[in-house]
Amino acid sequence: MREGYRFKLVRPVDRFSDFVAPAGLTGTVALVTPEGGLWAMMDQYVPGAEHWANQIHWETIAEFRQDSEPLP
Numbered sequence: 001m002r003e004g005y006r007f008k009l010v011r012p013v014d015r016f017s018d019f020v021a022p023a024g025l026t027g028t029v030a031l032v033t034p035e036g037g038l039w040a041m042m043d044q045y046v047p048g049a050e051h052w053a054n055q056i057h058w059e060t061i062a063e064f065r066q067d068s069e070p071l072p
Contacts, residue, residue: 001038001061005029006071013056013067019048021056026071030055038064 006028013021027042038058046054058064 001029001032001064003029003032007040007068008071009067010069011067015049015052015056018051019046021046021049027056032061036060040064 007026009021009023009025009027011023015021021042025042025044025046027040029038030041031039033039036059038061039055040058041053041055042049046056049055058067
């Protein structure tokens with residue numbers, strides 16, 4: 001996984017209690033951490049994700065891959 005990777009969510013991503021990002025949203029991987037986590041900037045506005053600068057965080061790349069698919 002690398003920064004700049006484009007993807008689409010294939011299922012809702014729940015970041016209780018802040019927000020739920022619905023399936024179908026698109027985004028770009030913004031940061032891959034040395035610990036194996038990942039931050040992605042979403043293309044569409046996600047209500048409730050303002051505190052996270054409209055980004056979604058995954059603890060592991062494996063979790064990210066379960067929630068997303070690559071864009072062509």
